[in-house]
Amino acid sequence: xxxxxxxxxxxxxxxxxxxxxxxxxxxxxxxxxxxxxxxxxxxxxxxxxxxxxxxxxxxxxxxxxxxxxxxxxxxxxxxxxxxxxxxxxxxxxxxxxxxxxxxxxxxxxxxxxxxxxxxxxxxxxxxxxxxxxxxxxxxxxxxxxxxxxxxxxxxxxxxxxxxxxxxxxxxxxxxxxxxxxxxxxxxxxxxxxxxxxxx
Amino acid sequence: xxxxxxxxxxxxxxxxxxxxxxxxxxxxxxxxxxxxxxxxxxxxxxxxxxxxxxxxxxxxxxxxxxxxxxxxxxxxxxxxxxxxxxxxxxxxxxxxxxxxxxxxxxxxxxxxxxxxxxxxxxxxxxxxxxxxxxxxxxxxxxxxxxxxxxxxxxxxxxxxxxxxxxxxxxxxxxxxxxxxxxxxxxxxxxxxxxxxxxx
Numbered sequence: 233x234x235x236x237x238x239x240x241x242x243x244x245x246x247x248x249x250x251x252x253x254x255x256x257x258x259x260x261x262x263x264x265x266x267x268x269x270x271x272x273x274x275x276x277x278x279x280x281x282x283x284x285x286x287x288x289x290x291x292x293x294x295x296x297x298x299x300x301x302x303x304x305x306x307x308x309x310x311x312x313x314x315x316x317x318x319x320x321x322x323x324x325x326x327x328x329x330x331x332x333x334x335x336x337x338x339x340x341x342x343x344x345x346x347x348x349x350x351x352x353x354x355x356x357x358x359x360x361x362x363x364x365x366x367x368x369x370x371x372x373x374x375x376x377x378x379x380x381x382x383x384x385x386x387x388x389x390x391x392x393x394x395x396x397x398x399x400x401x402x403x404x405x406x407x408x409x410x411x412x413x414x415x416x417x418x419x420x421x422x423x424x425x426x427x428x429x430x431x
Numbered sequence: 432x433x434x435x436x437x438x439x440x441x442x443x444x445x446x447x448x449x450x451x452x453x454x455x456x457x458x459x460x461x462x463x464x465x466x467x468x469x470x471x472x473x474x475x476x477x478x479x480x481x482x483x484x485x486x487x488x489x490x491x492x493x494x495x496x497x498x499x500x501x502x503x504x505x506x507x508x509x510x511x512x513x514x515x516x517x518x519x520x521x522x523x524x525x526x527x528x529x530x531x532x533x534x535x536x537x538x539x540x541x542x543x544x545x546x547x548x549x550x551x552x553x554x555x556x557x558x559x560x561x562x563x564x565x566x567x568x569x570x571x572x573x574x575x576x577x578x579x580x581x582x583x584x585x586x587x588x589x590x591x592x593x594x595x596x597x598x599x600x601x602x603x604x605x606x607x608x609x610x611x612x613x614x615x616x617x618x619x620x621x622x623x624x625x626x627x628x629x630x
Contacts, residue, residue: 234493236483237476237480238480238493241479244473247469248458249461255449255450259449264493270446271477274444274447275474275612277471278440280473281437281440281470281475283436294437297437301434318460323432323433358450
């Protein structure tokens, strides 16, 4: 609908996840009237991500060096290893400040419908790390959905013979939420996982 | 929260209109795993918009040449001029296929709260075009909100003494909508603008 360059940009932006035609148009006109320096910074950031970002050779988190910041941190314990699906899960857990162990990023979850099997994830690399003998507890922090649960079960069966404690993050009611708005599966899990109150 | 380049990209994306922190993160990881060629195309499209897109010297629509495609089109009539706020309004009207005249893009609407007065819009340029004498009807197609209405009223008062017919797009119920879901102002306008049914 537009001439040349602006339509090209709208088309390219529309290919990004979560950016519909209206947002693409809005962003394109924002770019058109933005400062040259801001646009250059964005274009450079796009290029640099492809050039500079690698995956940590130990945990497969995003990293700018061979090893990520967390794997390089000598103050963290090697005894607890937390398995997550994606780098953004590492960020979410780090934000809680509750965990001082190491991570292992699978790069997804088992999803036969989308053709993702165990061989497409960093499971072999996980087994190699575990065979080192340092890990005492393996926390399975894959997503609490069908694919995440399947992946957790698969890993638990695989790791069990190694004598490492395997745990899964608790499912239950979100803190600050309303019981009446919880879906029945979450509420069922919350019942199942009820704890004695020490008062 | 992330290291270096990926965080830089998330920050830059988060500055775009309508892109929140979660979307920025999602897009950044999409970029990270996208084909190099796709990322290059996006970065190039960003740069090219700033380099190549200009504003038509007649109507101030976006253009790649001195004059936009619509102003260059000899088959359109010069007798009807449609005033809109933004280039995207031109696209919306073109999509209807109902209009064969010319456009004038103001570059916004009068909005005293945001410091946009008549001098910040292409109103002087509009008056120069109108003084040429070719225009018989001026259609005010600014947005049907407070700023758009104020701008239309301001322009109507300005143009009235020139003896040019001034019209405004009809307000009323959206076609395909439900009467019960219309807000009271729209419904009020629809009553006000009711027409005799010729059956």
